[in-house]
Amino acid sequence: MSGGGDRVLRARNLTKRYRQGEVWIDALKGFTYDFPPGVTAVVGPSGSGKTTLLNLLAGFDRPTAGEVFLAGHPLHALGEDERAGVRLTSAGFVFQSWNLLPTLSALENVAFPLLLKGIPRRERNERARALLAEVGLEHRSTHYPNQLSGGEQQRVAIARALALDPLVLFADEPTGNLDSAAGERVLELLLAQARGNRRVVLVTHDLEIAARAHRVLRLKDGRLVEIQGDDPT
């Protein structure tokens, strides 16, 4: 299962074990996959290890064992700050909720990764404005998150995720809190981002949504049990 050998997003024998009270839980067991360009959906029932997998792929957490490479960087061997640095330049995120910083306007939220990267204000705002236009929200740039609808908030989050043109886009139940019309718009926007060498990893429990991905990974009890779709290997 090799997606290109360029280590843009590759997991080898990825395992996560953690303690909950007195019990040890094997949240992920030996996950191995090389994500090819395009949209990869990760499905499975609740507790199957989807969120844990995304935590490890994005470098939010470190694996108990195994290797994970993001944009060529060995996340399993890096410290907190180094992983943050890799995330900033190589990954974008859209979560189910609570995506935006409440004290910043839509424009400032989109510009935030650019600020972290040290890009001058003018350039930052120009790029953020262009991204907001891309998601159809240029007219809402001065609005704060609490003045935006759920769908609009997710679109701002997508614009922000694209700010530094990342190789990988992670989306965790991005339409989970939206009505079907708003959800459809967000989903289309996300799917459209799988351009060129970019990988979009879409975690969902909705099989209809998963069906629109290039391929689907099915997790069960922390194991990868099935791969459907155009897996190039």
Next chain:
Amino acid sequence: MELLALVLRNQKARPVRSLLTVLGILVATASMVLFLSFGEGLRQALASEMTKFGPEIRVVAEGTGVFGVPNPELDQGVLDTLRAHAGELGIARLFPAVVMMKGSGFDPATTFLFYGLPEGVTPKDLAPAARLVAGRLDPHPDGAVVGKQKAEQNRLTLGKTLRLSRQAEVPVVGIVDAGNGLADSFIFVPMKLLQRVLHTDQYSVILVYVAPGHKVDEVAARIRALVPGVDAQTTTEAIKYAERAIKIGDVIRFGISLIALIVGGLLVANTVMMSVYERIREFGVMRAIGARRGFIFRLVLLEALLLALAGGAVGVAAGYLGSWVVNLYTTQAVGLALSAVTPRLVLFSLAVALALGLSAGLLPARVASRISVVEALGRL
């Protein structure tokens, strides 16, 4: 700069809490400024007082405190010796005086300090800046010249009678303005009269003007060497002596204000800590996007520093106002501005406020910067 904008945005989002915290620091800083301003005021008052006073050396009996009211213990022999050796000692002019205090000594309104001057000496010789307000300047032969301050306090007008003892009374013959100096609280009377009241022919003090070209300290040393049993006290000595006392006072006052400061510091720590806990998800999002620990640390620390500095700045202003009010009272009561907010006090207070913010912000900043993304975003 960008970080500052973020911090300000956050403060604006929680205006009441920010304001209350700033108020806490304000009270702490203002009380410190006010407490310490007394030391500064005393220093300034003392220095200006000493320079307003004409004679550079006061000769008193050994054992008299620098600021004590001297007893009439100097005899004619001391005066004669000093007069005989004036030239070689470096003395331009000297005259004896008798001092008597009546009243408690604690309340300036009921304390009367009588200064007995010999013939030919007027209040102007003691306080060169003195200006006649009413009547005449010379208390001789049998009158009293009252300092303006004292006159106003006790409603003494020309012609009123002052009672020195059961047998001795003098009418007020002049009122003199010594420019808010100590002499403004004195009552000048003929020396002979005071000696009669005290049943003595001795002197309390011999006031000495140093001749041009001589150093005050050296003249004082020569007097001490020449006349046994006397002390020659100089203005500089007096200031040094007072400085020591003021310093001790400073330490005590700072100790008291430290309590307020610690409370203020805890207030900032509490506010910032609360705001960190409230914003755990926010910090989680920042970390997820790619913010490093240092970024979050600086963000939170800057928040604490900003709160402390804002409170400190307004606190210094409030302390200044307080000091002004205190002076309004003390100039009326004792003729001295006892409180002063000097530039170094302002700088010191701002530095303390800043240090307060820094120490109050360190722990919350550390906690915020160590939040794990997984926990903060509830992704377990």
